[in-house]
Amino acid sequence: MPKASSPRCLVCGKEFEGGGSICPTCAEKIRGEAVGEQKKIHEAGRKEQKKYGIPEDKKG
Numbered sequence: 001m002p003k004a005s006s007p008r009c010l011v012c013g014k015e016f017e018g019g020g021s022i023c024p025t026c027a028e029k030i031r032g033e034a035v036g037e038q039k040k041i042h043e044a045g046r047k048e049q050k051k052y053g054i055p056e057d058k059k060g
Contacts, residue, residue, distance in 0.1 A: 006015040009023035011030070016023040022030070049056060 006017055007019075007021065008015055009026055010021045011026040012023065014023055018024070020027075046056065
């Protein structure tokens with residue numbers, strides 16, 4: 001009977017242990033990129049608000 005292989009990551013193609021379809025390393029990289037994009041969007045919004053004289057939100 002053939003041995004069941006570990007799942008392969010859909011991003012990098014490496015075999016990894018555990019559930020899911022993306023290995024922990026790739027998942028962490030993707031999460032970091034998403035946070036970086038979110039910060040860029042937030043900063044661009046703050047610049048637009050300042051440009052038009054809208055008061056800055058004190059929450060974040």
